[in-house]
Amino acid sequence: MSVQPEHLQDLPTQASLEIARSKAEPEFYYFAYGSCMCPVDLKRTLGENTHVYVVGNATLKGYRLGFYRRSALRDCGVLDMVKDSSASVEGVLYRLPWRLSDRLDEREEVPQGGYRQEMVNVSCRGKIYTSVRTYVVVNKLTEELAPNDWYFNVVLRGALTCGLPEQYCWQLFNHMYQLQQRHWVSQSLRSA
Template sequence: MSNKTGETNHSWVQPQNPAKVEYQLQQSLPTEPTFYYFAYGSCMCPVDLKRSLGENTHPYVIGPGILKEYRLGFYVYSPNRKCGVLDVVNDSKSIVKGVLYQLPWRLSEHLDKREGVSQGLYRHEIVDIHCQNQIYKNVRTYVVVNKLKEEVAPNDWYFNVVLRGAITCGLPEEYCWHLFNHMYHLQQYNQKQKKRSA
């Protein structure tokens, strides 16, 4: 447009912030149903979890979490892993540290399959998890159905996956050492038992 003096007047339109537009679009999209999942064993490792669930699980990690009034133990032998694998057992004086995920509901069946729910190996347990100064309610974890009387040692592969998950997802160094020592002593005990029976 021109005014009487021949000068051109421009009307500027402020462009919207692209990040804000994208955020608004995300807010308008329907959100996918999810569930909270607390991992304390090999599933702490997002790389190993991806192997079973078929997609990258790093984006679903909320952070390190604490399960109160439980302790870790290797009270089941896994036919798939061919070694002892982790379980949690009620214990009012203990805690278990692990990783809290918020997984899409579509992965629920895959997770159950990984944990051997249909074979009666593990079952769901609904727990409260302390994470980032909050308490998350109705969190799924898995507990062994038929617990052995004595712990069974993990093999080296399972040992390494559990430790890698604990370190990758930021569990405290002291707890990682606790995990290491527990698994190491079980392996040493297992080797002594084999020598005695040989």
């Protein structure tokens, strides 16, 4: 049996903090695969520190990423997921307090018809989480639209900060880079 110094004996353990938090207010699981993977960017929208809500890296099977939405706010292509039985998407699983649900819907432009909630099952740390909320684009573009540099960087920062697999980060980087290259080439041809 280990003996803790007297001033540490009354401090709550991580497990007791988790139990207390879960009893304090309702929560929901959220799978982020785009800019919301970055806890700093998510904090900007939700108004509080979101690092504490990260459960860990998660994998969603049966979908693939694509830039099938133009964001008027960011003036570029932004991430979406489309069903693809041969693919999977890596992202971040959050356990968020229910009080943040409306703010998350606002960020994803649910009231304006930008994205819609979709319930999925993800694997995280060897466990399957069911009925996890994620968002998919309502009216998808017919072809992908390149992200701008800001969106490119925030998505990659989120992937790296939350420790997504290195190979996946490289694939994500390459996909965004190729889209930007095609965009710049087509812009050059139009102005020539």
